[in-house]
Amino acid sequence: MESYDTDDIIYALATPWAQSALAVIRVSGEGCKTMLANYFSPAKALLQAKNATLVHGFITEGKDGKKLDEVVAAVYTAGHGYTMEESVEFTCHGSLPGLQAILASFKRIGLRPAQGGEFTFRAFLHGRMDLTQAEAVQELVAAQSPRSQAMALSRLEGTLRDRISGAKEELLVVLASVEVQLDYAEDELDEFVFPLERLRGVETSLSLLASTYKVGRLYGQGARVVLAGATNAGKSSLFNLLLKQQRSIVSSVKGTTRDYIEADCSIEGIPIRLYDTAGLRESADSIEVEGIKKTEQLIGQADLVVYLVDSTDDARFPEPDAKTLLVYNKSDLAKAPKGSLSISAQTGEGIVALAHAMAERLREGVQATGDEQIIIESERQHLLLLQAREAIERAIALVERDIPLDIVAAELNEAMQNLGELTGEVTPADILQKIFSGFCVGK
Structure with a gap:
């Protein structure tokens, strides 16, 4: 993937590529309003539009050119709007030929199609949001349950950013007191008492935040649940019941399901990928044997196996375990x-x-949390929180062993580095590119 060029004027369809009543096309970049005015009627209305105003008109192929669509343009001046750049968002009709004509026209006049996450990347660069909020944008778009949607919205509002900022401020106070001791001679300062309890408070806060990852992952990414058991145990019937629709063929003939069927559902707010599988039994049928092999593979990959037993049958079944x-x-x-x-x-x-x-x-094994608690979903955030916590734990151990403060300071600086990378202050460019490139185009 090519690197983002933040000097370009970019555009993208911000709504799905599908027939609809309305669609939104975003354009962002310095000078975009002047450029677009040449292809908008009335041009003067767009040029004179103030920040956060709506302008009704037509997108055209040029001055006195063919009208492509009737639109409403939302205008944002520099320092405002989603990207904090000069930008225009066109609400047009959701006709696929109409959208195709507008997008082709924008490309023809010199605008560049935006890459995945490029609008949010610009919003991040201009300080509209930190990296945790930027990630929350994609997490909100991808949310599969009301709970994960609410958690992502909370992070987008800045709750996680504020929690990390608070930890960094506390850590900075501790680090500053250590640096003062290192910079001045002992006879110039009063007796130093290391703020150990303050540092332990930061360690506890980061530990609690990191521990919410399992909750975030469960509600954000969901779980794989496999229905397994012998033939005719009722797996397909249960599959249909849980989905509340007839997806699997139900028959009294053994071996009806020869390959797995999968579908999405939600159980108590948890997004579930549910699998109906081939019955487990000895078989001479090569096709059925292949289906049984796939069942065994799915069982190995599952977060939970619901093993169905026929109450009228005396067949043997596996011992239940944490996964079954x-x-x-x-x-x-x-x-x-x-x-x-x-x-x-x-x-x-x-x-x-x-x-x-x-x-x-x-x-x-997932810590119970209230809806008001800040919960993380990103593996990147989880790893950086753990690294920051471990650096602080090492610093605490060094202080307790009365190790020189310059070594303690090195651990504290490492923790600050981890937290800075978490919020995007010191995150390497290639990592930023990787994060944003996974976003959907138009965001």
Whole structure:
């Protein structure tokens, strides 16, 4: 991927490439209003538009040229708007031929198509947001559940940025006191008492923040749940029940499902990728054997395996473990062992209890949090928080062993470096490019 050129005037469709009532095309860069005025009617209205005003008119192929579409232009002067650059956002009709004509016209007059994340990158460069907020933009777009959407919106509002800034300020106070001791002779200063409790407070704060990653990952990225079991155990029926639609073929003929089927759903706010798989049994059918191999691969990759057992069958089944939830099906025909989880995929009995058990199993080991708590979802942020915390832990250990302050200062500076990289203050250019290139075009 080429590097961003921030001197170019860029444009992109900010809404999906699909027929719709309305669509939005973004344009950003110094001088864009003057350039676009030559292809807008009335040109004077666009040129004289003040910041944060709307202008009605037509996009044309040039002065007295063919009209391409009737639009409303939202105008932002430098220092305002999403990118903090001079920019114009056109709301036009969602006709695909119309959009294609406008985009082709913009390219023809010298504007450059924006790359993924380029608008947000410019917003970051101009100080409209820090790197945690920029990442929250993409996390908000990609949110798969109301909970992950709310958490991403909170980060976009700056809650994570503020928490990190607070930790950095505390760390800076500690570091400043250490630097004073290093810069002046001992006889020039009062007896020094290292602010150890203050440093421990920073360490605790970063530990708590890092520990929320499992929650963020669960609600943001979701979980892979595989329905497994012998043939005719009721996996396809359960699959359809959990999805609340008929996706899998249900039949009394053993071996009907020969390849896995997958679909998305949500269970207690957790985004789930659900897999209906081929029944596990000995088979001489080469196609069915291949399907069973795929089932075994999926089981190995799953976050949770719901292993379905036919209550009317005496077949052997695996011992349940942390990753496997054992469920007895056909409770309408036979009783399951006492204390076990039982359902009827035919009547729907026990499905609510099963869904709750699945959610509880997926949440095991994940710290319970209130909706008001700041939660991280980015692996990059998680790793940098851990590195900063570890540097502070090393500094605390050095102080307790009465090691010279210059060595302590080195660890504190490393922690500051990690936090600076987290918010984007000292993040290398190639890392920034990698982060933003994963964004969708138009953002």
